[in-house]
Amino acid sequence: MNMDDIAARGMVLLGCGKMGSALLEGWLATGLPPSAIWVLEPKPSDWLQATGVNLNAGLPDAPAVALLAVKPQMMGEALPALQALGGSDTLFISIAAGTSLKAIEGALGAGSRVVRVMPNTPAAVGRGISALIGNEQVHYPQLSLARELMAAVGDTVTLETEAQMDAVTAVSGSGPAYVFHMIEALAAAGAAQGLPADMAMKLARATVCGAGELAHQSEESAAQLRINVTSPGGTTAAALGVLMDEDHGLPPLLQRAVAAAAHRSKELGQ
Numbered sequence: 138m139n140m141d142d143i144a145a146r147g148m149v150l151l152g153c154g155k156m157g158s159a160l161l162e163g164w165l166a167t168g169l170p171p172s173a174i175w176v177l178e179p180k181p182s183d184w185l186q187a188t189g190v191n192l193n194a195g196l197p198d199a200p201a202v203a204l205l206a207v208k209p210q211m212m213g214e215a216l217p218a219l220q221a222l223g224g225s226d227t228l229f230i231s232i233a234a235g236t237s238l239k240a241i242e243g244a245l246g247a248g249s250r251v252v253r254v255m256p257n258t259p260a261a262v263g264r265g266i267s268a269l270i271g272n273e274q275v276h277y278p279q280l281s282l283a284r285e286l287m288a289a290v291g292d293t294v295t296l297e298t299e300a301q302m303d304a305v306t307a308v309s310g311s312g313p314a315y316v317f318h319m320i321e322a323l324a325a326a327g328a329a330q331g332l333p334a335d336m337a338m339k340l341a342r343a344t345v346c347g348a349g350e351l352a353h354q355s356e357e358s359a360a361q362l363r364i365n366v367t368s369p370g371g372t373t374a375a376a377l378g379v380l381m382d383e384d385h386g387l388p389p390l391l392q393r394a395v396a397a398a399a400h401r402s403k404e405l406g407q
């Protein structure tokens with residue numbers, strides 16, 4: 138199976154909120170036809186209604202893929218809508234944080250093929266990163282279909298164990314929010330130094346986007362890119378003295394933040 142099978146047999150999206158929409162936006166931009174996509178979503182946004190996908194309509198009998206994109210807490214309530222597809226050759230792809238392969242297979246019926254994927258919202262612009270792992274029913278063709286689907290909206294990594302998913306969720310699933318907060322905090326710091334708030338926001342946003350793009354395009358390591366900005370005895374070194382402080386700098390803060398997210402991911406799986 139490949140993307141052509143998805144176009145031919147269809148794909149179902151169960152839930153199309155923030156992450157489902159980000160993925161759908163990315164897939165439509167790659168040329169997947171809206172007529173091949175069936176979305177079940179109780180409160181469709183204006184954007185979703187304008188895409189031309191089949192919305193809250195009767196589902197195809199044997200879609201190639203069914204993407205589960207509801208909140209983990211809603212999964213039990215939402216999955217019965219897809220139970221008729223359980224045990225078929227439809228590939229179920231769950232993006233829900235915490236929810237285990239076993240729990241999803243249990244709800245859909247033994248023998249269902251399930252891949253867990255942790256994507257992130259930059260998928261909307263083709264710059265996501267997704268981590269994948271399948272259950273025992275998933276073999277090379279199914280995993281490679283899931284990989285191809287996610288590669289259409291960014292990069293992918295394949296996990297060795299499902300247990301890695303909590304840390305992945307904490308780093309790359311939630312990670313965009315940390316970076317957006319960095320923009321907010323950098324802008325606020327600029328305003329505190331006397332810049333007009335809108336100018337500080339423009340500077341902060343362009344700086345994070347530019348640095349991100351440079352990290353994306355450059356072959357140099359992140360550490361070397363940092364060193365390239367840092368003149369000995371200059372302004373950056375003064376700031377990094379604060380940010381790289383072992384006890385109160387960014388590394389211990391991010392350790393705590395990522396540990397809190399990973400802990401929450403485990404809790405969601407209980």
Ligand SMILES: NC(=O)C1=CN([C@@H]2O[C@H](COP(=O)(O)OP(=O)(O)OC[C@H]3O[C@@H](n4cnc5c(N)ncnc54)[C@H](OP(=O)(O)O)[C@@H]3O)[C@@H](O)[C@H]2O)C=CC1
Nearest residue numbers: 152153154155156157177178206207208209215232233234
């Ligand atoms: N947001 C992100 O950056 C990421 C999210 N995820 C995962 O993606 C999933 C969705 O998250 P997110 O998009 O942020 O959440 P949202 O709440 O934005 O989207 C979920 C959507 O599902 C809808 N829904 C609720 N019940 C049903 C149902 N029975 N049938 C169909 N649709 C239903 C919700 O409608 P209503 O609002 O009316 O309840 C909502 O529109 C979660 O499991 C999350 O863990 C993974 C990676 C990143």
Ligand SMILES: O=C(O)[C@@H]1CCC=N1
Nearest residue numbers: 233234306310311312
């Ligand atoms: O906040 C959450 O639970 C989801 C999972 C990763 C990003 N958003």
